[in-house]
Structures are given as C-alpha cells and as structure tokens.
Amino acid sequence: MALRSLSGVLAMVLAIGTLSGAGARAADLSLLNVSYDPTRELYKDVNQAFAAQWKAKSGQTVEIKTSHGGSGAQARAVMDGLQADVVTLGLAWDIDVLTQRHLLAADWEGRLPNHSVPYTSTVVFLVRHGNPKHLAGWTDLVRDGVEVITPNPKTSSGGRWSYLAAYTWALHQPGASEASAESYLGKLYKHVPVLDTGARGATNTFVQRGEGDVLLAWEDEALLAAHDVGDGQFDVVYPASSIKAEPPVAWVDSVTDKKRTGAVAQAYLRFLFNHQGQELAAKHHYRPIDPAVFAEHKADFPAIKVYDVASLGGWPAVQAKHFADGGVFDSIYSAGK
Amino acid sequence: MTLASPAPPRPGPLATSFEPVPGRPRHVPPAGPGKGHGPTVIPGYRLSLGITIAWVSLLVLLPLAALAARPWEHGAGWLWHSLTQERALAALRLSFGTAFLAASLCTVAGLLLAWTIARVRPAGWRLLDAIIDLPFALPTAVAGITLATLYGRHGWVGAPLAGAGIKVAYTQAGIMIALVFVGLPFVVRSTLPVLNDLPHELEEAAQTLGARPGQIALRVLLPAILPALVTGFGLAFARGVGEYGSVIFIAGNRPLVSEIAPLLIVIRLQQFDYAGAAAIGLVMLLGAALILVALSLVRALLPAMAGARQPL
Numbered sequence: 001m002a003l004r005s006l007s008g009v010l011a012m013v014l015a016i017g018t019l020s021g022a023g024a025r026a027a028d029l030s031l032l033n034v035s036y037d038p039t040r041e042l043y044k045d046v047n048q049a050f051a052a053q054w055k056a057k058s059g060q061t062v063e064i065k066t067s068h069g070g071s072g073a074q075a076r077a078v079m080d081g082l083q084a085d086v087v088t089l090g091l092a093w094d095i096d097v098l099t100q101r102h103l104l105a106a107d108w109e110g111r112l113p114n115h116s117v118p119y120t121s122t123v124v125f126l127v128r129h130g131n132p133k134h135l136a137g138w139t140d141l142v143r144d145g146v147e148v149i150t151p152n153p154k155t156s157s158g159g160r161w162s163y164l165a166a167y168t169w170a171l172h173q174p175g176a177s178e179a180s181a182e183s184y185l186g187k188l189y190k191h192v193p194v195l196d197t198g199a200r201g202a203t204n205t206f207v208q209r210g211e212g213d214v215l216l217a218w219e220d221e222a223l224l225a226a227h228d229v230g231d232g233q234f235d236v237v238y239p240a241s242s243i244k245a246e247p248p249v250a251w252v253d254s255v256t257d258k259k260r261t262g263a264v265a266q267a268y269l270r271f272l273f274n275h276q277g278q279e280l281a282a283k284h285h286y287r288p289i290d291p292a293v294f295a296e297h298k299a300d301f302p303a304i305k306v307y308d309v310a311s312l313g314g315w316p317a318v319q320a321k322h323f324a325d326g327g328v329f330d331s332i333y334s335a336g337k
Numbered sequence: 338m339t340l341a342s343p344a345p346p347r348p349g350p351l352a353t354s355f356e357p358v359p360g361r362p363r364h365v366p367p368a369g370p371g372k373g374h375g376p377t378v379i380p381g382y383r384l385s386l387g388i389t390i391a392w393v394s395l396l397v398l399l400p401l402a403a404l405a406a407r408p409w410e411h412g413a414g415w416l417w418h419s420l421t422q423e424r425a426l427a428a429l430r431l432s433f434g435t436a437f438l439a440a441s442l443c444t445v446a447g448l449l450l451a452w453t454i455a456r457v458r459p460a461g462w463r464l465l466d467a468i469i470d471l472p473f474a475l476p477t478a479v480a481g482i483t484l485a486t487l488y489g490r491h492g493w494v495g496a497p498l499a500g501a502g503i504k505v506a507y508t509q510a511g512i513m514i515a516l517v518f519v520g521l522p523f524v525v526r527s528t529l530p531v532l533n534d535l536p537h538e539l540e541e542a543a544q545t546l547g548a549r550p551g552q553i554a555l556r557v558l559l560p561a562i563l564p565a566l567v568t569g570f571g572l573a574f575a576r577g578v579g580e581y582g583s584v585i586f587i588a589g590n591r592p593l594v595s596e597i598a599p600l601l602i603v604i605r606l607q608q609f610d611y612a613g614a615a616a617i618g619l620v621m622l623l624g625a626a627l628i629l630v631a632l633s634l635v636r637a638l639l640p641a642m643a644g645a646r647q648p649l
Contacts, residue, residue, distance in 0.1 A: 330424065
C-alpha cells in the first residue's frame with residue numbers, strides 16, 4: 001500500500017512534468033485530459049476551440065491541460081491517483097482497467113455516441129521515399145533483409161493495434177488458422193530490431209535515426225510524418241487489410257464528482273463528436289466517424305479493408321490470449337530465441 | 338574511501354612509513370578526542386544526528402522496506418515463478434552481465450585516465466579532469482539519445498562501423514557503451530585522490546632498490562591503489578545494474594536479447610503487474626547489496642593479501 005501511494009505521487013510528479021498548455025492565469029474551471037502519445041497536436045487544437053466555445057456559452061474560462069504518454073502508462077498513472085477529469089486513450093482495454101478499480105462507471109462505453117469512439121484510425125506502413133524495398137503488403141515484411149520498426153505491443157496501444165493488424169490479415173488468408181497466423185507473427189517480430197515502449201519513440205527511431213525499412217504506424221502518425229515532419233522523405237503504403245483502431249474517450253467519475261467538473265468534462269468530450277470536433281480530427285489525420293465530415297475529407301483517407309477487435313472476441317479475450325504474461329506475444333520470443 | 342581524504346603533508350624523502358609492511362594498519366586514526374566517546378566539535382551533534390537519521394530513514398529505508406514487502410502478495414510460489422520466467426532471467430542476466438563487463442572496462446580505462454591526470458599531466462589535463470565528471474551531470478536520457486544518434490546506422494561513429502559490418506546501436510554492445518559512459522567517472526574519481534596522495538618518493542625508493550618499472554607498478558603502486566580501484570569498480574557496477582535512462586535509447590529492448598531488467602520492471606508496471614515488477618526490483622536490490630558487501634570484504638582483506646606477498 002505504501003508503495004502504491006508512493007508510486008501514485010511519482011506518477012503525478014511525472015505527469016505534471018509533461019503537462020502542456022499550463023498557464024498561470026486564473027481560470028474558473030480546469031480540466032486534465034490524460035491522453036496517449038500521438039494526440040498532442042489534435043488536443044492542442046481541440047482544447048483551444050472548446051475553451052472558446054465554452055466561454056461563449058457559459059461565460060466561464062476553462063483551462064484544459066493535457067498529458068501524453070504510452071496509453072498503458074497513462075492508464076496506470078490515473079489508476080495510481082493522477083486526477084484526470086477525462087481520459088482519451090489508445091484502446092478500450094486501458095479504460096476497462098480503470099473500471100476494475102471503480103474509478104469510472106462500468107458502462108462508460110454506452111454514455112457517448114458510437115460506443116465512446118469519436119474518431120478511428122488504422123495501421124499503415126510508413127516507408128522511405130520511393131519505397132526502395134518495394135513493400136506493398138504484409139508478406140513483403142517477412143522477406144530477407146527487411147527491417148520492421150514497431151513499438152512493444154505490451155506497453156504501447158499503437159504496438160497492439162499493429163500486432164492485431166498483422167494477425168487479422170494472416171488470419172484471413174486462404175487456408176489460414178490461428179496457428180498459421182501466430183507463426184506469421186513469429187516471423188514478423190524476428191524482423192524487428194528495436195522495440196520501443198511507445199508509438200512516438202518508434203516513430204523517432206524510424207524517422208530521426210533512420211533505422212528500419214518500414215514503420216508500422218497509426219495512420220494519423222504516418223500521415224503526420226509523411227506530410228508535416230519529413231516532407232517528401234516518406235511514403236505511406238496501405239496494405240491489403242488492416243485493423244480498425246478505435247481510441248475511446250471517457251470522463252472519470254471519481255474525479256469529476258470530487259472536482260465538480262462533470263458538466264464541463266462531458267461537454268468537452270461531446271465536443272469531439274460534433275461538427276467542429278470532427279473537422280479537427282480530420283485535420284489531424286484521424287478518420288471522423290460523422291459520415292458527412294468523412295465524405296468531405298474522403299480524398300485524405302484511402303479506402304482500406306479493416307477488421308475490428310470484436311471479430312476477435314473483444315478486448316478482454318484478446319488481452320488474455322495475446323498480451324497477458326505467457327500469452328502469444330511472449331511465446332513468439334520464447335520459441336524464437 | 339578513507340584513502341580519498343585531503344592530502345596530508347607529504348612526508349620527507351625515504352619515508353619508511355609508506356613501505357607496505359606486512360600487517361601494518363594502513364590508516365592510523367587521528368589521536369585525541371572524538372573516538373566514539375566524548376564531545377565532538379559539531380555543535381548540537383546529538384540532536385542533529387537524531388534528526389538526520391530519522392530523515393534518512395524516511396527517505397531511504399522506508400521505500401526499500403516497501404519494495405521488499407510488495408512482491409509477496411501472491412505467495413512465495415508465485416514470486417518464484419515470476420522470477421524464473423525465461424524473460425525475467427534473461428533480463429537479469431543481461432543487466433548484471435553487461436554491468437560487470439562495463440565496470441571492468443571502466444576500471445582499466447579509468448585507472449589509465451586517473452594516472453594520466455595525476456602523473457603525466459599533459460597539456461589540457463585540467464580540462465580533461467573537468468570533462469570526466471560530465472556524465473555525472475548530464476541527464477541520462479540526453480546521454481542515451483546522443484549515444485543512439487552517434488552509434489546509429491547514420492551516426493558519425495555508427496556509419497563507418499556499419500560499413501565494416503559492425504552494429505552497435507540496438508545490440509548488447511550498445512548497452513555496454515552506455516554503461517561505460519555512465520560508469521567511468523566513478524573509477525576516475527575514486528582512484529585519482531589516492532594517486533595524488535601517493536608520494537613520488539615511493540617509486541624512487543623502489544627504483545634505488547633496483548625494481549624494474551613493471552615491478553614498481555605491480556608491487557608498489559597497485560597494492561596502494563587497489564582498495565580505491567575496487568571501490569570504483571563497485572560503484573560503476575552498481576550504477577550499471579540499475580541504469581535505465583541512457584540504456585533504453587540504445588538497447589533495442591527486445592525480450593530475451595536486449596531487454597534490461599529495469600526496463601522489464603517498467604514493462605511489468607505498465608501491465609499493471611505491480612508485484613512482478615517489485616519482484617525484479619527486490620532481486621536487483623539484493624544483488625546490489627551482495628556486490629557491495631562482497632567488495633567491502635575484498636577491501637578488508639586487501640592489506641592482508643598485500644602483506645602475504647613479500648614486498649620486493
């Protein structure tokens with residue numbers, strides 16, 4: 001118990017260190033949004049737009065701080081006592097874990113539209129400009145001499161989506177079985193020279209250090225790298241199939257009850273689902289769920305066949321089978337050596 | 338570390354007291370009051386000692402006790418299983434193994450550097466003396482990112498090495514480089530004061546008695562600096578075992594291959610496996626404690642060992 005509260009304090013200190021948008025000006029209300037790695041740019045815009053809207057509507061000044069990190073690490077910080085009014089994490093399992101500690105309602109998914117997923121994404125290949133190794137699909141990644149960069153699926157939500165994108169593709173090949181799909185994963189991870197703990201770390205390894213031939217990345221992260229960071233140095237390749245990545249959002253009842261920020265926290269999350277929020281998501285390369293907004297930005301998001309986690313039995317089943325201690329991911333490394 | 342005390346007045350030529358005589362105690366404690374009883378010169382000594390000990394217990398002993406208590410919550414059998422997983426064993430082996438090798442490298446290189454600063458004094462030795470401490474001050478993450486960039490396949494060092502077919506970053510060699518980087522100052526800082534205090538006359542005396550340079554180094558100088566060298570080795574080793582910040586950027590972090598024990602602790606924490614994380618932490622704590630005890634034993638035995646050898 002002593003250790004738990006101690007690590008809670010540590011987590012808070014660490015999170016405060018990474019807070020962005022903190023200011024000394026007095027605010028009527030303050031919100032803390034604990035988010036995952038690649039959403040920095042998105043929430044910078046969202047926070048500004050929402051604060052302006054809230055001010056116009058209620059006359060209150062709301063100050064929104066955002067903390068970023070690996071999705072699992074962020075969930076742990078909240079579990080250890082980080083006072084997050086809202087969590088916007090990389091996958092539903094990381095929020096489910098919080099309900100096990102009774103920090104928020106178990107039925108959180110049903111409280112917002114589209115089971116609390118305001119935007120979706122998928123996993124794509126980011127390759128060096130001109131695609132020198134001609135990597136067009138999942139089979140190309142396990143060719144001799146190809147190096148794949150992807151974060152550790154045990155710690156990174158992006159890593160987990162990438163793993164599942166590869167797995168669902170392999171599972172839907174003619175004559176495939178769970179065993180053949182697991183054997184494909186085994187081959188794939190033999191081509192991974194560096195396992196970073198978060199998606200941003202993996203992007204840096206690929207983009208800044210020039211390691212590897214292909215980065216398995218969130219579509220938004222890949223488009224960001226291709227268009228905004230390394231202009232013209234990278235190409236995005238869409239494989240034959242991928243995973244439907246659904247990063248969910250929720251307000252944390254135990255915190256909003258205490259801070260009396262329930263109304264503003266809910267309005268903040270609902271803002272993500274309205275037209276302005278959906279436009280901002282599209283601007284930052286997240287696929288909006290609003291069909292009208294998506295249609296407007298159709299050109300930015302190539303059509304791609306995606307499977308979802310429900311087709312694998314949902315997060316609890318996937319987590320237990322693949323990512324728990326002694327699960328499929330561990331056996332890849334134990335068997336391979 | 339008593340050898341690292343400020344320089345005493347240098348004894349005159351042919352100071353017989355510095356000859357390594359068998360059985361002679363190396364350090365004579367100062368005579369007079371303050372030998373465990375009687376008043377000291379520090380005002381309010383008892384009160385301030387009480388406060389300090391209470392404070393240090395809160396800061397150091399309490400977290401260590403919490404760490405030691407944590408992993409048992411699922412029983413001893415679970416703890417054993419958690420620690421004997423292939424992945425946990427590989428990580429512990431890697432951390433202790435690379436730390437040992439790196440500390441050994443640091444000991445050789447650090448002694449050479451300390452000797453250069455103390456005795457050779459080339460132009461710019463003061464600058465060298467100052468630069469040695471930089472790894473102490475630099476945030477380890479900065480060191481790690483810098484090393485990963487330098488030794489990466491497009492880095493200044495990594496590119497020529499990659500041309501020769503040698504890969505350093507994201508391998509165990511990369512871990513070694515990071516650990517040598519953070520460990521080197523420990524060896525230099527613990528041996529340098531001793532070398533500075535060793536009178537030249539000692540070597541001159543040995544020379545007049547007909548010792549060859551190799552004999553002087555091995556029989557006269559080495560026994561004198563060995564305790565300090567052992568201390569430096571131990572500090573570099575202990576630091577290397579627990580080092581996280583500089584290593585994760587250059588290690589590659591692949592399970593069973595390049596995943597260090599501190600990283601596995603972080604990974605287990607992120608899987609919400611608190612007891613499993615604390616289990617590895619406990620093993621590392623015990624390992625480090627064992628190393629430090631072993632080294633102080635070695636230091637205690639050293640004078641006897643030096644005495645067993647007939648000096649010259």
